[in-house]
Amino acid sequence: MSSKTVVITGGASGLGLVMARHLVEAGHGVVLVGRDATRTRHAAERLRGPRSSDREAVPPRTFTADLEQWSQVRALAAELAAGSRPVDVLVNNAGAAFPRYEQTADGAERTYALNHHAPFLLTHALLAEGALAPQARIINMSSFVEKRGRLDAADPDVAGTSWGDRFYNQINVYATSKLVSLLAARELAHRLPDGMSVYNANPGMVKGTAMNSNAGGLMRLTAPLFRPFAVTPDEGVRTPVWLATASPAPRPSGGFFSESQPDTPSRLALNDTLAGAVYTRTAALLGVAPLTR
Numbered sequence: 001m002s003s004k005t006v007v008i009t010g011g012a013s014g015l016g017l018v019m020a021r022h023l024v025e026a027g028h029g030v031v032l033v034g035r036d037a038t039r040t041r042h043a044a045e046r047l048r049g050p051r052s053s054d055r056e057a058v059p060p061r062t063f064t065a066d067l068e069q070w071s072q073v074r075a076l077a078a079e080l081a082a083g084s085r086p087v088d089v090l091v092n093n094a095g096a097a098f099p100r101y102e103q104t105a106d107g108a109e110r111t112y113a114l115n116h117h118a119p120f121l122l123t124h125a126l127l128a129e130g131a132l133a134p135q136a137r138i139i140n141m142s143s144f145v146e147k148r149g150r151l152d153a154a155d156p157d158v159a160g161t162s163w164g165d166r167f168y169n170q171i172n173v174y175a176t177s178k179l180v181s182l183l184a185a186r187e188l189a190h191r192l193p194d195g196m197s198v199y200n201a202n203p204g205m206v207k208g209t210a211m212n213s214n215a216g217g218l219m220r221l222t223a224p225l226f227r228p229f230a231v232t233p234d235e236g237v238r239t240p241v242w243l244a245t246a247s248p249a250p251r252p253s254g255g256f257f258s259e260s261q262p263d264t265p266s267r268l269a270l271n272d273t274l275a276g277a278v279y280t281r282t283a284a285l286l287g288v289a290p291l292t293r
């Protein structure tokens, strides 16, 4: 097995850090992106396992960015591109759900900024910088709750700002941000250079990460109800780790995957016309040159 260079956002904690541990143990090189430099460096140090066979000669490289800010996502891409090795796998893992409507400095709804804009922008900026390997895989962390997405198929809001005018239901906003990301990835699969793939990984309902406890609001209140059915973080990362490392590359590109196999998302997520509209609107919003089909 050849060693891959895997960039993981949200790599300092939660599923990102667990994923990093699995990949390091399997002999791959990881690069951790966190939003706090000290915590991210500590996380990288911890990846040098207690057994010498698990230990990397040097701890993984770390980068810091607040991925809710478009300028910081662009700066991160430039820093990653300046690194010596091309990126074989980009795991867009950082994600969150927020209990109330808030806008970022860019004028986007926060959940959309982190869960949809950051993966889209980072992927396109790395492509534009020539930082992705020819067979690169892009893995977006998705969710089974995308089925609760509320999107006007005739006029899809990709900035998330319509939630300022409608009832802000935290779970529905989170779900819709994941649905929009899923649609953009469906279209991206048709536009990526030959050899590259994009996947949406559903970890299932996971207990023991900060996702539900930090989310506040409805998500935090309802999380205990689902805990008996939840999987551990080690189980939750199986699908993204498999997507990152399986040989040959899993199919279909653009697909939704659960339990290390293709899964069927909501009917809306399979709408090709909508996927095209979401892709081009998101590219325009973020000032990204759309890839040609």
Ligand SMILES: NC(=O)c1ccc[n+]([C@@H]2O[C@H](COP(=O)([O-])OP(=O)(O)OC[C@H]3O[C@@H](n4cnc5c(N)ncnc54)[C@H](OP(=O)(O)O)[C@@H]3O)[C@@H](O)[C@H]2O)c1
Binding pocket: 009, 010, 011, 012, 013, 014, 015, 016, 034, 035, 036, 065, 066, 067, 068, 092, 093, 094, 095, 096, 114, 141, 142, 143, 144, 202, 203, 204, 205, 206, 207, 209, 210, 211, 212, 214
């Ligand atoms: N847990 C579940 O049940 C579940 C289910 C379906 C999908 N997912 C998805 O899986 C992914 C990981 O979730 P998780 O369970 O590991 O949640 P988590 O423990 O809350 O981890 C989220 C990660 O994102 C980072 N992050 C949050 N806001 C950020 C920002 N503004 N800029 C940069 N990084 C930021 C966090 O950094 P800090 O360490 O600084 O907080 C953390 O590393 C998410 O995309 C989530 O939507 C999770």
